[in-house]
Structure formats: C-alpha cells, structure tokens
Amino acid sequence: ERVPAVGEPVVKPANALSGKVLIVYLSRTKNTKAIAEIIHKHVGGKLVALDLAKPYPENYRATVDQVAKENETGFLPPLTTKIDTIQQYDIVFVGFPTWGMQLPPPMKSFLRQYDLRGKTVIPFNTNGGYGIGSTFQTVKELCPNSTVLDGFTMRGGSERDGQLLVIEGDKAKTAETNAQQWLRTINVLK
Numbered sequence: 001e002r003v004p005a006v007g008e009p010v011v012k013p014a015n016a017l018s019g020k021v022l023i024v025y026l027s028r029t030k031n032t033k034a035i036a037e038i039i040h041k042h043v044g045g046k047l048v049a050l051d052l053a054k055p056y057p058e059n060y061r062a063t064v065d066q067v068a069k070e071n072e073t074g075f076l077p078p079l080t081t082k083i084d085t086i087q088q089y090d091i092v093f094v095g096f097p098t099w100g101m102q103l104p105p106p107m108k109s110f111l112r113q114y115d116l117r118g119k120t121v122i123p124f125n126t127n128g129g130y131g132i133g134s135t136f137q138t139v140k141e142l143c144p145n146s147t148v149l150d151g152f153t154m155r156g157g158s159e160r161d162g163q164l165l166v167i168e169g170d171k172a173k174t175a176e177t178n179a180q181q182w183l184r185t186i187n188v189l190k
C-alpha cells in the first residue's frame with residue numbers, strides 16, 4: 001500500500017468496511033436463508049436466524065392474516081433468539097422476506113430490541129415478485145443512528161402459489177454472482 005505524503009489527507013481504501021460482522025435473518029421457506037448463507041460464505045461473521053417465542057402457523061393464509069393484524073396494531077412478536085453482546089459487532093446484515101409489502105414483524109422486533117447505533121446496517125431481501133415494498137425504508141426508520149447501506153433484493157418463492165425454496169441449483173449460482181457484485185458495489189468486498 002502507498003504511504004501518503006506528510007499532510008496529505010488520508011482517503012479510506014475502497015474496501016473501507018472492516019469490523020466484526022453479524023448476519024441476522026428471518027426466513028420461513030429458506031430463500032432468504034440461502035442469501036444469508038451466500039453472504040456468510042463471502043464475508044464471514046456470525047450467522048443468526050430469528051426465532052419466535054410463538055412461531056407463525058404453518059398455514060400460509062393464516063400467517064398472512066396474522067401478519068396483517070400485527071402490522072395494523074403494531075404488535076412486535078417476542079423473539080427467542082438472543083444476540084450475545086450486540087456491542088461487539090460493527091456491521092449488521094439484516095435479511096428478511098417481504099410480507100404484506102412490509103418489513104416482517106419479527107424483524108421489526110429485532111430492530112426495536114437491539115441498539116444498532118453507530119453500526120453499519122446492510123439489508124437484504126427476497127420476495128414473491130412484488131419487490132421490497134416499504135421494507136428497506138422501515139429498516140432506515142428503525143435504525144436512525146446507523147449507516148444503512150444499499151440493500152440486495154431478488155425474487156424468491158411464492159408460497160401463495162406453492163413455490164417454497166427456489167434459490168437452489170442454477171438459481172443459487174446466479175444469486176451468488178449477483179450478491180457478490182452487490183457486496184463489491186457497497187465496498188464490503190474488493
């Protein structure tokens with residue numbers, strides 16, 4: 001690496017993100033989990049799934065209805081996942097599906113429960129083809145004192161139509177290529 005001249009302003013290198021990494025994700029049919037694992041493979045750190053004190057019903061329709069109610073009332077479902085000393089992490093990836101065009105309530109619980117101030121927060125998403133909805137915006141709102149970077153999104157399954165895990169095989173390879181490209185764009189990878 002070139003040594004800067006005396007008095008020359010020190011510019012951060014391209015790969016400016018360093019520090020301890022936490023990857024937290026919510027996944028019902030494992031598409032978001034597949035992306036979390038790709039990120040983990042390339043970035044390392046601690047990979048943690050969000051688990052609920054009271055899991056959602058297995059039935060898709062019942063889950064949609066429950067989520068709609070929770071979104072209406074602002075109910076934050078209690079988590080059983082415990083992050084050991086959140087303070088130790090500098091970079092926190094947060095992964096989630098789009099649910100009802102919103103951030104899923106359990107991820108709202110996580111962002112409410114843990115103080116991510118001063119950290120770099122990096123969202124990623126899978127959805128049934130209708131996009132991120134308000135999810136990335138809500139992450140920003142719930143992390144007002146964090147640096148929230150541009151997120152990654154791709155189409156996952158569509159449980160409504162019986163499509164569960166689809167990010168596998170060739171689709172997982174494409175996902176990996178695209179995710180690596182994104183990680184370079186946001187300067188997490190060189």
Ligand SMILES: Cc1cc2nc3c(=O)[nH]c(=O)nc-3n(C[C@H](O)[C@H](O)[C@H](O)COP(=O)(O)O)c2cc1C
Binds near residue numbers: 101126130157
């Ligand atoms: C309760 C519920 C609500 C959903 N709402 C949406 C939605 O509003 N828009 C959308 O594109 N996909 C929606 N989906 C589909 C998921 O976002 C998609 O299948 C995603 O890939 C699931 O991620 P996972 O496999 O990690 O659980 C919904 C799925 C569930 C279970």
